[in-house]
Amino acid sequence: xxxxxxxxxxxxxxxxxxxxxxxxxxxxxxxxxxxxxxxxxxxxxxxxxxxxxxxxxxxxxxxxxxxxxxxxxxxxxxxxxxxxxxxxxxxxxxxxxxxxxxxxxxxxxxxxxxxxxxxxxxxxxxxxxxxxxxxxxxxxxxxxxxxxxxxxxxxxxxxxxxxxxxxxxxxxxxxxxxxxxxxxxxxxxxxxxxxxxxxxxxxxxxxxxxxxxxxxxxxxxxxxxxxxxxxxxxxxxxxxxxxxxxxxxxxxxxxxxxxxxxxxxxxxxxxxxxxxxxxxxxxxxxxxxxxxxxxxxxxxxxxxxxxxxxxxxxxxxxxxxxxxxxxxxxxxxxxxxxxxxxxxxxxxxxxxxxxxxxxxxxxxxxxxxxxxxxxxxxxxxxxxxxxxxxxxxxxxxxxxxxxxxxxxxxxxxxxxxxxxxxxxxxxxxxxxxxxxxxxxxxxxxxxxxxxxxxxxxxxxxxxxxxxxxxxxxxxxxxxxxxxxxxxxxxxxxxxxxxxxxxxxxxxxxxxxxxxxxxxxxxxxxxxxxxxxxxxxxxxxxxxxxxxxxxxxxxxxxxxxxxxxxxxxxxxxxxxxxxxxxxxxxxxxxxxxxxxxxxxxxxxxxxxxxxxxxxxxxxxxxxxxxxxxxxxxxxxxxxxxxxxxxxxxxxxxxxxxxxxxxxxxxxxxx
Amino acid sequence: xxxxxxxxxxxxxxxxxxxxxxxxxxxxxxxxxxxxxxxxxxxxxxxxxxxxxxxxxxxxxxxxxxxxxxxxxxxxxxxxxxxxxxxxxxxxxxxxxxx
Numbered sequence: 001x002x003x004x005x006x007x008x009x010x011x012x013x014x015x016x017x018x019x020x021x022x023x024x025x026x027x028x029x030x031x032x033x034x035x036x037x038x039x040x041x042x043x044x045x046x047x048x049x050x051x052x053x054x055x056x057x058x059x060x061x062x063x064x065x066x067x068x069x070x071x072x073x074x075x076x077x078x079x080x081x082x083x084x085x086x087x088x089x090x091x092x093x094x095x096x097x098x099x100x101x102x103x104x105x106x107x108x109x110x111x112x113x114x115x116x117x118x119x120x121x122x123x124x125x126x127x128x129x130x131x132x133x134x135x136x137x138x139x140x141x142x143x144x145x146x147x148x149x150x151x152x153x154x155x156x157x158x159x160x161x162x163x164x165x166x167x168x169x170x171x172x173x174x175x176x177x178x179x180x181x182x183x184x185x186x187x188x189x190x191x192x193x194x195x196x197x198x199x200x201x202x203x204x205x206x207x208x209x210x211x212x213x214x215x216x217x218x219x220x221x222x223x224x225x226x227x228x229x230x231x232x233x234x235x236x237x238x239x240x241x242x243x244x245x246x247x248x249x250x251x252x253x254x255x256x257x258x259x260x261x262x263x264x265x266x267x268x269x270x271x272x273x274x275x276x277x278x279x280x281x282x283x284x285x286x287x288x289x290x291x292x293x294x295x296x297x298x299x300x301x302x303x304x305x306x307x308x309x310x311x312x313x314x315x316x317x318x319x320x321x322x323x324x325x326x327x328x329x330x331x332x333x334x335x336x337x338x339x340x341x342x343x344x345x346x347x348x349x350x351x352x353x354x355x356x357x358x359x360x361x362x363x364x365x366x367x368x369x370x371x372x373x374x375x376x377x378x379x380x381x382x383x384x385x386x387x388x389x390x391x392x393x394x395x396x397x398x399x400x401x402x403x404x405x406x407x408x409x410x411x412x413x414x415x416x417x418x419x420x421x422x423x424x425x426x427x428x429x430x431x432x433x434x435x436x437x438x439x440x441x442x443x444x445x446x447x448x449x450x451x452x453x454x455x456x457x458x459x460x461x462x463x464x465x466x467x468x469x470x471x472x473x474x475x476x477x478x479x480x481x482x483x484x485x486x487x488x489x490x491x492x493x494x495x496x497x498x499x500x501x502x503x504x505x506x507x508x509x510x511x512x513x514x515x516x517x518x519x520x521x522x523x524x525x526x527x528x529x530x531x532x533x534x535x536x537x538x539x540x541x542x543x544x545x546x547x548x549x550x551x552x553x554x555x556x557x558x559x560x561x562x563x564x565x566x567x568x569x570x571x572x573x574x575x576x577x578x579x580x581x582x583x584x585x586x587x588x589x590x591x592x593x594x595x596x597x598x599x600x601x602x603x604x605x606x607x608x609x610x611x612x613x614x615x616x617x618x619x620x621x622x623x624x625x626x627x628x629x630x631x632x633x634x635x636x637x638x639x640x641x642x643x644x645x646x647x648x649x650x651x652x653x654x655x656x657x658x659x660x661x662x663x664x665x666x667x668x669x
Numbered sequence: 670x671x672x673x674x675x676x677x678x679x680x681x682x683x684x685x686x687x688x689x690x691x692x693x694x695x696x697x698x699x700x701x702x703x704x705x706x707x708x709x710x711x712x713x714x715x716x717x718x719x720x721x722x723x724x725x726x727x728x729x730x731x732x733x734x735x736x737x738x739x740x741x742x743x744x745x746x747x748x749x750x751x752x753x754x755x756x757x758x759x760x761x762x763x764x765x766x767x768x
Contacts, residue, residue: 644764644766647760650691654687654691
């Protein structure tokens with residue numbers, strides 16, 4: 001079988017799974033729904049491996065294939081195909097998406113077990129994976145937009161999954177609206193590309209672009225900036241990032257799947273996919289890199305003070321995606337994609353561990369209330385520690401190799417790009433501190449009530465779950481699964497998923513050790529070979545020097561966190577007291593929500609109010625009632641003739657005919 | 670005979686029919702007057718047909734007769750219906766279609 005055939009199968013299975021579960025929700029027992037969902041994604045993963053093996057069997061230069069099922073629209077000059085594009089980059093993404101998703105489905109199998117919306121959940125989840133796969137496999141910009149929008153919708157549906165929760169539905173809407181802003185950017189970019197190049201197909205666009213555009217010409221810069229709007233919205237970069245922390249209202253597997261492993265990486269994928277355009281528009285690429293850098297620092301600082309467990313991890317996600325965006329924008333393509341992969345592993349794992357703890361806390365996500373889960377949940381805490389070490393780039397773990405590779409590239413590129421190295425290492429320090437802040441506050445210490453109950457009785461019981469954000473009581477029909485709590489200790493699918501991810505988080509970095517194997521660089525090389533930036537390769541010595549600095553910074557960060565939260569637990573309070581304004585500033589997330597409120601929401605509301613109260617009342621109503629008056633008035637005039645007397649009609653008829661006859665007689669003579 | 674006589678007779682018949690429609694109020698009489706006007710037209714058609722020397726006008730007259738017969742059927746049917754519902758047989762008092 002060819003690589004494209006495998007790729008079509010990759011798309012087919014999740015779609016079938018989604019439809020089958022959605023249509024069969026009445027007949028299927030809930031276990032079957034979960035099994036179908038998991039199996040569908042598992043099969044997609046197997047097909048992804050099939051595609052990979054096909055590609056590996058070919059010479060590196062021939063590893064790109066386009067295939068299409070049929071034409072969407074074929075009119076003058078426009079030929080849109082339902083086509084996919086299979087190359088190492090898309091296969092790499094397919095493997096990450098399906099691989100991590102399979103594990104997350106497995107985790108959800110246990111986590112959502114007693115939720116009333118079990119079928120709905122798995123149907124959405126499969127649909128989400130399908131959309132994401134469509135996004136990464138699309139062979140032209142039109143299909144990319146379709147996948148892009150599907151992902152946005154799936155994300156909305158899953159964030160608002162517990163739809164009786166006000167906070168969840170609002171978060172879903174926020175995510176959707178901000179994603180649509182990104183969609184608009186992407187659509188406009190596609191229009192511009194079509195206007196300039198006359199095609200939507202990837203292969204043709206990327207072949208034509210270097211001949212049509214001059215470097216830094218305004219059109220190509222505009223295209224890239226519009227693409228960036230899409231990428232920033234999807235990947236939660238400044239200033240379109242505010243939806244991601246709010247999206248933590250969804251069930252934890254959703255946070256794990258969408259907001260860590262797959263959806264938010266779409267922007268990184270987009271930039272890597274369109275790197276040909278970004279090479280032609282270095283200004284746009286630099287803007288992207290600086291936004292990535294800003295995001296990683298802003299999100300890192302916010303994560304330092306967040307007291308909501310999942311939100312803190314969400315800010316960490318933003319920060320790590322900042323690294324990836326920075327990487328693929330400055331030219332460290334394979335390093336960026338490598339970080340995307342390792343991040344998918346350890347972030348999915350961290351969310352799973354957090355979900356396990358949150359389940360034990362009956363949905364309470366506040367780390368101030370958590371303590372001593374290390375004793376109560378040994379398995380969860382060990383895996384969480386693995387994820388935390390990888391995130392903090394502890395020497396030898398996966399995050400260690402991937403993050404430093406981006407920074408080593410920035411150094412090798414030199415000049416202005418050294419800024420990225422320096423601030424990137426500062427971000428790494430923040431990462432290590434906030435990661436171990438979470439771990440040191442949640443795992444060790446004297447167990448809190450829930451943890452103690454877990455140690456004593458082996459289970460926790462909360463009769464009345466409530467929404468920690470608002471305090472309102474949860475509707476157990478569509479809300480949190482009642483008195484049952486699904487924590488990883490008690491269910492084998494969850495343990496398997498977390499175990500595999502913990503292994504990958506620790507050891508996946510070994511596939512790409514500088515100077516030793518560099519598997520991923522070699523695999524992705526053909527995709528990026530046409531970029532002049534790919535020729536810059538940090539020397540092995542420089543890479544190892546970078547790794548050494550990274551290791552030192554990581555250990556320093558962990559040390560600081562240990563000193564702050566274990567050795568001298570009273571220091572954070574003192575620090576907060578001393579730096580009160582800074583703390584307030586960070587707790588309020590740099591006031592981004594308020595800024596957007598003032599800049600966008602308030603003016604939009606004012607315009608709406610004006611439209612409603614003034615424009616609607618005077619202009620629109622005036623037009624409507626004016627038209628009505630004209631029609632009614634002329635009707636009243638004509639009514640007089642309609643007397644109802646048959647004979648008067650006959651008289652009019654005769655007079656009319658007589659007049660006509662007279663006219664013709666006179667005109668003929 | 671000269672064609673003028675036929676035309677004059679036809680015009681007279683037509684005028685009588687039109688006048689009858691305008692001044693009479695009984696639907697039956699109005700129907701009769703309509704027939705009169707149609708046949709005035711037929712007369713003119715046949716006369717011209719003779720004058721020109723082909724049969725087209727005569728055929729057309731027969732068609733007009735068929736149409737007239739249909740029209741009478743409908744008209745009489747209407748009159749009978751009005752009669753059955755005990756409405757006045759007077760076209761001036763049947764003016765529900767007043768605008």
